[in-house]
Amino acid sequence: MMTNLAAGRAADRIMDMAADTAAEAQEMLAITDLKTHFFTQKGVVPAVDGVSIRIPEKQVMGIVGESGCGKSVTAMSILQLVSRPGRIVGGSIMLDGEELVGKSVKEMRNIRGNKVSVIFQEPMTSLNPVYTVGRQVSEAITVHRQVGKQEARQQVVEMFKAVGIPEAERRFNSFPHQLSGGLRQRVMIAMAMVCQPKLMIADEPTTALDVTIEAQILHLMRRLEEKSNTSIMLITHNMGVVAEICDFVYVMYAGKVMEQAPVFELFDHTKHPYTKGLLNSIPKPTEEKQRLYNIKGMVPNLLRLPKGCRFSPRCEYAMPECREREPELYDCGKNHKVRCFLYQKDQGGGADE
Amino acid sequence: MQNSDILILNDQNLPPDLGLPPAEDIDAELLDNETMGDRIKTMLRKNKLAAASFVVIVLMCLAAAFAPFLTPYEPNKTSLKDRLAPPSREHILGCDELGRDHFTRLLYGTRVSVMIGLFPTSVAMIIGTVLGLFAGFYGGKIDFVIMRLADVVLAFPSLLLAMVVSYTLKGGIISIFLALAAVKWARTARVIRAQTLSMKEKEFVEAARSLGVKKSTIMFRHILPNCLPNLIVLLTLNIPESILDEASLSFLGIGAQPPSTSWGLMVFRCKPFLFEYPWLAIAPGVAILVFVLAFNFLGDGVRDALDPYLKD
Amino acid sequence: MARYIIKRILVAFPVLIAVSLILFVLLNVVPGDPVTVMMREHIKPELIEVFRERMGLNDPILVQFGRYMVNALRGDFGMSYKLQRDVSAMIREAFPHTIKLAIYAALVAWIIGIPAGILSAVKQNTLVDRAFMSFSLMGVSLPVFWAGLLMQYLFAFKLGWLPVTGYYSPRYYILPAIVLGWQSAGTIARLTRSNLLEVMKNDYIRTARAKGLGETVVVVGHALKNAMLPVVTMMAMQVAGLLGGAVMTESIFGIPGLGRITVDAMGTRDMPLLQGSVLFITAIIIIGNMVADLLYAFLDPRIRVE
Numbered sequence: 001m002m003t004n005l006a007a008g009r010a011a012d013r014i015m016d017m018a019a020d021t022a023a024e025a026q027e028m029l030a031i032t033d034l035k036t037h038f039f040t041q042k043g044v045v046p047a048v049d050g051v052s053i054r055i056p057e058k059q060v061m062g063i064v065g066e067s068g069c070g071k072s073v074t075a076m077s078i079l080q081l082v083s084r085p086g087r088i089v090g091g092s093i094m095l096d097g098e099e100l101v102g103k104s105v106k107e108m109r110n111i112r113g114n115k116v117s118v119i120f121q122e123p124m125t126s127l128n129p130v131y132t133v134g135r136q137v138s139e140a141i142t143v144h145r146q147v148g149k150q151e152a153r154q155q156v157v158e159m160f161k162a163v164g165i166p167e168a169e170r171r172f173n174s175f176p177h178q179l180s181g182g183l184r185q186r187v188m189i190a191m192a193m194v195c196q197p198k199l200m201i202a203d204e205p206t207t208a209l210d211v212t213i214e215a216q217i218l219h220l221m222r223r224l225e226e227k228s229n230t231s232i233m234l235i236t237h238n239m240g241v242v243a244e245i246c247d248f249v250y251v252m253y254a255g256k257v258m259e260q261a262p263v264f265e266l267f268d269h270t271k272h273p274y275t276k277g278l279l280n281s282i283p284k285p286t287e288e289k290q291r292l293y294n295i296k297g298m299v300p301n302l303l304r305l306p307k308g309c310r311f312s313p314r315c316e317y318a319m320p321e322c323r324e325r326e327p328e329l330y331d332c333g334k335n336h337k338v339r340c341f342l343y344q345k346d347q348g349g350g351a352d353e
Numbered sequence: 354m355q356n357s358d359i360l361i362l363n364d365q366n367l368p369p370d371l372g373l374p375p376a377e378d379i380d381a382e383l384l385d386n387e388t389m390g391d392r393i394k395t396m397l398r399k400n401k402l403a404a405a406s407f408v409v410i411v412l413m414c415l416a417a418a419f420a421p422f423l424t425p426y427e428p429n430k431t432s433l434k435d436r437l438a439p440p441s442r443e444h445i446l447g448c449d450e451l452g453r454d455h456f457t458r459l460l461y462g463t464r465v466s467v468m469i470g471l472f473p474t475s476v477a478m479i480i481g482t483v484l485g486l487f488a489g490f491y492g493g494k495i496d497f498v499i500m501r502l503a504d505v506v507l508a509f510p511s512l513l514l515a516m517v518v519s520y521t522l523k524g525g526i527i528s529i530f531l532a533l534a535a536v537k538w539a540r541t542a543r544v545i546r547a548q549t550l551s552m553k554e555k556e557f558v559e560a561a562r563s564l565g566v567k568k569s570t571i572m573f574r575h576i577l578p579n580c581l582p583n584l585i586v587l588l589t590l591n592i593p594e595s596i597l598d599e600a601s602l603s604f605l606g607i608g609a610q611p612p613s614t615s616w617g618l619m620v621f622r623c624k625p626f627l628f629e630y631p632w633l634a635i636a637p638g639v640a641i642l643v644f645v646l647a648f649n650f651l652g653d654g655v656r657d658a659l660d661p662y663l664k665d
Numbered sequence: 666m667a668r669y670i671i672k673r674i675l676v677a678f679p680v681l682i683a684v685s686l687i688l689f690v691l692l693n694v695v696p697g698d699p700v701t702v703m704m705r706e707h708i709k710p711e712l713i714e715v716f717r718e719r720m721g722l723n724d725p726i727l728v729q730f731g732r733y734m735v736n737a738l739r740g741d742f743g744m745s746y747k748l749q750r751d752v753s754a755m756i757r758e759a760f761p762h763t764i765k766l767a768i769y770a771a772l773v774a775w776i777i778g779i780p781a782g783i784l785s786a787v788k789q790n791t792l793v794d795r796a797f798m799s800f801s802l803m804g805v806s807l808p809v810f811w812a813g814l815l816m817q818y819l820f821a822f823k824l825g826w827l828p829v830t831g832y833y834s835p836r837y838y839i840l841p842a843i844v845l846g847w848q849s850a851g852t853i854a855r856l857t858r859s860n861l862l863e864v865m866k867n868d869y870i871r872t873a874r875a876k877g878l879g880e881t882v883v884v885v886g887h888a889l890k891n892a893m894l895p896v897v898t899m900m901a902m903q904v905a906g907l908l909g910g911a912v913m914t915e916s917i918f919g920i921p922g923l924g925r926i927t928v929d930a931m932g933t934r935d936m937p938l939l940q941g942s943v944l945f946i947t948a949i950i951i952i953g954n955m956v957a958d959l960l961y962a963f964l965d966p967r968i969r970v971e
Contacts, residue, residue, distance in 0.1 A: 638815065
């Protein structure tokens with residue numbers, strides 16, 4: 001379905017896909033049954049409700065879903081930067097064999113920006129307006145490494161060059177407001193990569209940028225990922241971005257993973273009705289005129305989750321069973337799992353359509 | 354407080370990606386069908402200090418209204434034998450330099466403060482509201498003139514301007530009324546203008562306009578009610594300020610004139626006896642502090658409660 | 666930046682003129698004719714008319730205003746009716762006392778207000794926060810004149826730690842500075858707190874945390890500078906505002922500053938002195954506000970670096 005978008009990458013990716021299954025042992029990140037809840041006045045909001053995610057070394061893993069589905073909270077849980085009144089109430093987060101849940105504030109500080117770094121959606125507001133960008137990136141080095149000011153500056157300029165900031169020397173002394181959105185996002189990427197982290201979380205990194213800049217930034221991220229040992233966790237609501245850069249995709253809805261599969265498998269054999277809806281709601285260049293599909297209804301209020309499958313009220317295929325109990329993640333083979341009763345029977349077998 | 358097996362995260366203030374507003378705003382978020390009154394009531398239930406302040410204000414207003422029934426003495430009745438009498442059973446706070454019962458005068462002084470808190474403030478706010486509405490709604494020259502005038506008034510230190518106005522009007526309670534009204538309208542005008550400007554862009558105003566509703570109706574029926582939270586907040590700021598300003602002006606001798614009683618004037622008149630008869634000057638000051646503080650604590654609570662209305 | 670400065674100065678100028686005009690008109694419509702005040706009402710009506718004519722009091726008010734302003738710009742504020750002294754000389758004498766008091770008070774306000782505000786914000790909704798905020802509300806609610814008397818009674822009279830009134834050494838300024846500064850401390854603390862809380866919601870604070878910075882570095886290094894921009898403006902404005910507040914404090918503590926002159930002139934209905942001192946204070950305040958804005962522009966790279 002989306003193969004035309006990603007066709008260029010098809011050949012070299014097939015190898016990786018084969019490797020995927022074998023690579024389970026060297027996971028860079030393994031989140032297991034993570035629960036992050038928000039304790040509000042109106043009740044408990046299960047923003048992340050038992051999510052398990054695995055990212056092998058040197059891979060770009062996508063998390064897709066509408067806003068409010070818990071993507072960002074999952075990411076922030078890794079860094080333990082979930083805002084009050086939210087907290088992790090259960091589960092485990094293993095980073096390169098190291099358990100993060102339960103780490104002290106001090107230990108977490110040593111991990112943030114060092115082993116796990118983040119790029120945020122809004123490059124406009126994510127940089128401190130009163131300091132030069134150079135200073136802000138150097139800070140990421142000096143806080144984690146014992147290096148002098150001059151050396152840090154040198155590294156930052158190198159990094160600026162690596163992320164394609166023209167006139168890197170001069171830009172070091174620029175203030176954020178003097179840079180364009182694309183350049184600011186490059187600065188953010190430089191900040192995220194400068195300590196060579198094991199994992200870089202990119203939270204909607206291109207949403208605020210226009211399309212040509214988006215392509216450049218994605219290309220840059222892909223290139224950096226290939227050159228370094230960093231895995232990338234890309235959070236987006238944009239299936240096009242997923243097709244562009246991801247190796248493996250998790251589709252989240254209302255705090256739960258609905259479907260997970262290698263990227264080509266997901267696009268070619270889409271299973272979950274929600275994923276289908278997401279894919280159908282992107283415009284296709286091949287068709288002249290069409291009404292864009294949209295998924296009926298809205299993301300449910302997490303305080304009043306429907307009984308049974310969370311997606312059932314909006315689902316075209318909903319069966320009586322769906323409103324009764326929650327489906328599990330059913331394994332459909334080829335590393336493809338779906339949380340939908342429609343595929344219950346495919347469990348274990350290699351289901352072809 | 355929290356369960357020990359639940360991990361408490363130490364860093365806050367990061368907006369989560371939820372269908373909900375950012376976490377730190379959840380307290381400030383409106384519940385369904387919640388009115389301003391409801392929010393203020395809830396605030397009073399939770400904020401003990403504000404509730405206590407409310408009670409204090411009500412009690413003091415009652416004391417002002419029923420002053421003659423609360424004391425056997427006349428406020429202006431002098432009695433030479435009681436000159437500077439110390440506090441006793443008959444005279445709780447003693448007597449002043451003319452032998453007048455200090456407590457009685459304090460009670461009657463409440464009237465001045467309550468009136469000053471209410472009237473000039475209301476007049477100033479009505480003027481400010483109307484000017485702000487016009488400035489915001491019509492824009493152009495009207496806006497320019499009104500707003501520059503407000504700039505000029507706000508450029509003065511308010512007490513100094515009130516002093517000059519009061520001086521020009523030769524003192525007395527009335528001149529304080531006018532002086533305070535002349536000074537306080539400007540801030541209201543500015544706030545209401547800003548609110549009007551943002552309201553003007555709202556759909557319901559556009560709709561009313563396209564239906565050909567009269568401009569005055571739009572201003573006073575559609576826009577004005579939406580300024581109510583701002584007005585309440587301004588009121589909570591203006592009342593204590595006015596009371597303090599009156600006390601200051603009276604203390605300087607250009608406010609309330611003898612024989613009328615005002616707390617500021619009482620402090621002024623008792624100043625010479627500060628070292629021998631300290632309670633005389635201290636008591637009216639305590640009254641001012643308590644009254645103004647009560648208004649400020651209550652106002653603080655009200656501002657918190659109305660915060661969500663003030664956002665746009 | 667240069668354009669911003671010029672623009673700001675150009676805005677301040679008309680305000681200054683308008684403020685002077687309003688003051689002039691207000692003070693000159695006072696029924697008590699200056700000539701009668703001067704001559705103590707024992708003079709023949711014809712003579713009054715002669716004096717009025719000679720002093721230009723029969724000219725239209727705008728002409729009088731223009732003449733006054735031209736003279737004022739040359740440093741000539743006229744003669745005091747009561748004291749028969751040059752008003753500008755009196756202002757020159759009084760001003761150092763007032764500015765000294767205002768600066769001491771500002772120091773008190775900043776030293777107490779800023780740390781209190783930061784602490785309240787960091788410990789938001791804790792007991793510390795509530796205590797500080799109640800204390801600052803108390804500062805705002807305090808009648809300055811009364812607080813002054815209370816302190817005189819307590820620290821000067823009862824305890825004998827400090828002198829009651831006077832202006833001979835810095836010791837004399839301690840009480841007035843505390844009295845005057847407390848109120849501003851309250852305002853500064855509240856402003857610092859609310860700005861800091863607002864700034865802490867910004868994305869770049871999240872970025873700073875995600876970099877692995879500790880909370881102290883995040884607050885002091887990243888949030889504070891942004892939060893302090895408006896506070897610095899406020900502080901500069903308050904030095905100006907404190908000049909106005911000095912009116913009260915000076916008359917209580919017997920400091921012969923501008924405020925004292927103003928209050929005395931009001932009492933004796935000494936028009937030129939009153940006009941001169943009020944105009945001078947107001948001008949200083951307007952210029953102070955302008956400097957505050959320029960300071961903001963200088964501190965904020967978004968305005969400074971175009």
